[in-house]
Amino acid sequence: MNAQPGSIAKVCLLAGKIMLESGAETYRVEDTMNRIATSFGLENAESYATPTGVQFSTEGEVSYFRRISNRSNDLQRITDVNSISRQITAQSLDAKEALLLLKGIEHQSETFPLWLQFIAAALASGSFAIMFGGSWSDFLPACIAGALGYAAMIWIEKLIEIRFFAEFIASFFIAVIAAFSIHAGFGQHLDKIIIGAVMPLVPGLHITNAVRDLVAGHLVAGISKGVEAILTAFAIGAGVAVLFAFFP
Template sequence: MPTEKELLATCSQVGNLLLNSGAETFRIENTIEHIGKAAQTPIVCYSTLTAIFITINESTDTLFIKPKMGGYDLKKVDAINQLSRDFTQQKINFNQFNQAIKNLDQTVTQTPFTLQVFGAGLVSMAPMLVFKATWTDLFLSFFVGLTAFIFSKKITSYYDFPYISEVIGGFTIGLLASLLVKFNLGDNLYNIIISSLMPLVPGVAITNAIREIIAKEIISGIVRMTYAFFVAGAIAFGVILAIEVCH
């Protein structure tokens, strides 16, 4: 069995990884407490979006972690969930579990950018099927959606200003859609805009916020929902600004 210091260090790494990968706070707490049970050491964990507290019941030691909330990496969340299940079911020992977590922390699981761009284009076409739009608007939404996605991602490498990528993405969509319709290349301005917005919509943040509130993690749920509203507001501001500029 690991020492208390080793167990706390591993649990802190697990919590940091989960939070930076976009996991819900109740998932973080449950995972860490199950790891403690598997290691025959009762652990209590309390997590928010900005801090994680881990303590051992029979000890005065308490570990405080202040991670920086990152983006979303659901592959890592799934990998940690599987590793914790294997550890609790005694399929792997603590040393193997600890080493796997360290390896996962150093692994980059990001999808290639070209595939992300292509996926953004496909997502932009999906609402057009609901609108029963023309083939022209279907193609244009693919083009506008992936172009806005590229601009919103690239701008973050030059400016680390809050919500600037969402504003630029929304502005790009509004500008391109307005120009395409103005020059009679597109048929329906609002169909193109609504469809092209899909890659920028904070769907995971909204889903996690609802899951947090349902799990009675009210504070974390409200914080996530507020973040999602600010993102949506930034996108809408960019779109409205572009439409006003064009008209």
């Protein structure tokens, strides 16, 4: 397929941007961008991705860069971009068609509505509380604390746009709800309720991606994602600790 290098670069950059914003590993992002460029006949293309930016260049051409400001976990978008990449590799899409499809993915609404995310957070919280040794009387308080804490994190993050602060407030809110539940006679184990309710906030995917990037040799991305996961865990733990510090 014949296409202008500028058009190919736009496709590669947008694909990489969507994948990074959706929580993909950096080595997967670079591999996808390089495959797209090769499929369009652009030889000697170079891509470089970090958690905060993606760069694409070819020999004798201008280097292109996109900054990544917001990151989340959306595996469906990663799957959709991979599907477009496979169609490009199969020579069934040109650059213009691929760019339109990628823009559609970029501007599409969330894969799951918020109310469904809250229900999933509630059920996951209650289930983890039971799995960690809690009683069935702890299930409902953990569900309520987990759903409200997850909702608080999303609301505060949109309001302040500082994820670590949002997670700190959310975990503190969870601890308050759990303590109130025990005080009101609902539930038996405060620690099990809190542990179960904070699980939807735990950065499991970030930890996994950090390890996979480190194994793949992407040291900068692996270390930065690992530090981000550690800071998130610290924010969650600190939010719970504040409650016990003032109300032992």
